[in-house]
Amino acid sequence: MITANAARRARITAITSGKGGVGKTFLSANLASALARQGEKVLVLDADLGLANLDVVLNLFPKITLHDVFTGKNTLEQAILETPYGFSVLLAGSGMVEYSRLTPEVREQLVAVVEKVVPRFDRILLDTGAGISDVVLYTVSLADEVLIVATPEPTSLTDAYATIKVLATTQGRRDIRVLVNQVSKPGEGRIIRGQLQQVVDRFVSPGLEVPVKLEFVGEVPIDPAVREAVKKRQLLLDCLPGSAAAQAVIAAATRLRA
Amino acid sequence: MNSKPSFLQPTALDALRLEQAMSLLTQSGQGQLTGAEGSTPWLQSLIDALCDLSSRDGLTGLANRRNFENAIARESDRVARSGEPALLLMLDIDHFKRINDHHGHVAGDLVIKAVADALNATVRPMDLVARIGGEEFAIILPNCPPAFGAAVAERIRARVEGQGIPLLSGQQMGCTISIGGAYAPQWVRSTPAVWMERADLQLYRAKSEGRNRTCLEPTPVSVVSAEEKGLLFASSIFGEDLS
Numbered sequence: 001m002i003t004a005n006a007a008r009r010a011r012i013t014a015i016t017s018g019k020g021g022v023g024k025t026f027l028s029a030n031l032a033s034a035l036a037r038q039g040e041k042v043l044v045l046d047a048d049l050g051l052a053n054l055d056v057v058l059n060l061f062p063k064i065t066l067h068d069v070f071t072g073k074n075t076l077e078q079a080i081l082e083t084p085y086g087f088s089v090l091l092a093g094s095g096m097v098e099y100s101r102l103t104p105e106v107r108e109q110l111v112a113v114v115e116k117v118v119p120r121f122d123r124i125l126l127d128t129g130a131g132i133s134d135v136v137l138y139t140v141s142l143a144d145e146v147l148i149v150a151t152p153e154p155t156s157l158t159d160a161y162a163t164i165k166v167l168a169t170t171q172g173r174r175d176i177r178v179l180v181n182q183v184s185k186p187g188e189g190r191i192i193r194g195q196l197q198q199v200v201d202r203f204v205s206p207g208l209e210v211p212v213k214l215e216f217v218g219e220v221p222i223d224p225a226v227r228e229a230v231k232k233r234q235l236l237l238d239c240l241p242g243s244a245a246a247q248a249v250i251a252a253a254t255r256l257r258a
Numbered sequence: 259m260n261s262k263p264s265f266l267q268p269t270a271l272d273a274l275r276l277e278q279a280m281s282l283l284t285q286s287g288q289g290q291l292t293g294a295e296g297s298t299p300w301l302q303s304l305i306d307a308l309c310d311l312s313s314r315d316g317l318t319g320l321a322n323r324r325n326f327e328n329a330i331a332r333e334s335d336r337v338a339r340s341g342e343p344a345l346l347l348m349l350d351i352d353h354f355k356r357i358n359d360h361h362g363h364v365a366g367d368l369v370i371k372a373v374a375d376a377l378n379a380t381v382r383p384m385d386l387v388a389r390i391g392g393e394e395f396a397i398i399l400p401n402c403p404p405a406f407g408a409a410v411a412e413r414i415r416a417r418v419e420g421q422g423i424p425l426l427s428g429q430q431m432g433c434t435i436s437i438g439g440a441y442a443p444q445w446v447r448s449t450p451a452v453w454m455e456r457a458d459l460q461l462y463r464a465k466s467e468g469r470n471r472t473c474l475e476p477t478p479v480s481v482v483s484a485e486e487k488g489l490l491f492a493s494s495i496f497g498e499d500l501s
Binding site: 158 | 339340443449451452456459462463475481482483485486487489490491492493495496
């Protein structure tokens with residue numbers, strides 16, 4: 001229907017973690033693939049402006065990046081890259097170090113880019129940088145919903161909790177989704193979400209009119225298939241779709257659409 | 259520019275019913291309008307006076323709630339763009355009901371006025387002081403560095419505590435206030451409602467910790483305390499990691 005098309009507006013999901021190295025970019029790419037398989041038109045926007053590596057994960061060598069759009073060298077259309085995996089990407093490019101500080105120009109550029117892509121997709125995954133820097137917080141503030149990626153490691157959990165706290169108090173986020181990566185036992189992800197929720201209930205929600213709710217989106221097990229896919233620089237869902245980790249990502253994507 | 263004052267068409271002026279507006283302005287002491295009656299400058303000054311009247315609290319002359327909501331929306335937009343630190347203070351007169359019950363509503367009004375005057379006397383001209391409820395006030399302090407926030411709030415609290423309020427009976431009475439404060443999220447798009455809720459939360463804290471005190475949201479909120487960590491890892495799955 002034409003009206004449905006005209007009203008198209010992508011759901012923007014920010015994927016963030018607090019701590020780096022928890023598999024955020026790997027999961028962003030594979031979730032995008034799973035969502036695309038489930039019929040969504042997906043764009044992954046590499047918002048890790050300082051240290052982008054989505055291109056590495058996807059084994060892509062983009063000639064035109066967000067950097068070229070920001071500098072006015074190329075148009076946004078030229079920078080949106082269709083991957084062989086059924087979704088599109090907008091890569092930051094490694095020349096973006098100068099954007100790791102949030103200047104008014106960077107903010108305006110980012111908003112302009114997001115506003116332009118929103119009517120063209122069903123879903124935009126914002127792969128943010130690690131940490132709780134102002135760039136990350138700003139990027140997250142552009143999203144409709146937030147997905148926190150954590151691992152069972154105490155450092156990751158602490159940073160995930162800090163991120164939740166900051167998002168709840170400074171952005172008024174009340175529903176935050178949690179995906180636990182690298183679990184060693186089934187059920188560990190749910191326990192982790194429970195732990196986070198318990199601390200949030202005790203230290204963050206009191207006094208807020210609406211308490212902060214953490215929604216469990218899934219857990220991805222430690223799986224040799226992941227290492228294999230990363231080494232080959234292929235998407236896990238593409239090269240080892242039957243692996244436990246791939247199945248977990250597909251399940252998480254399904255919950256993300258709910 | 260027109261050197262002569264322009265007049266509205268007599269028919270247009272006749273069609274306006276200005277009696278009620280005029281009586282409202284006269285009653286509030288703002289009946290002095292500029293320009294010749296019926297001229298455009300005169301009508302403009304009438305409109306300005308009405309705008310001013312509708313943005314002020316009748317009892318204290320402070321900004322009213324409507325004006326405050328307008329200002330906080332503007333300030334929160336401005337901070338999101340400029341990244342300037344802006345502080346919001348929410349204040350509440352301690353045990354105001356008791357004052358009303360013991361000394362009567364006239365005394366209650368005097369206390370509210372005295373607090374309003376004290377607030378006005380302690381802030382900068384650029385700050386907006388508003389009465390947003392019965393005994394509730396709010397102050398927006400644009401460009402207030404985080405290092406100064408606590409001192410500013412404390413100065414306001416101390417000023418109110420230190421002043422004697424003469425009652426009609428010739429008695430003097432005192433009152434105290436509790437203050438909660440939070441800084442606007444810099445660079446980030448947020449809503450005034452969230453900002454107010456954060457400051458309110460601190461006001462609630464100040465009340466529950468015994469009143470007559472100031473509580474500002476601790477910055478940065480990203481710091482995780484030992485207590486929080488303790489609870490976070492209070493699960494058997496972390497047994498090995500933390501030993």
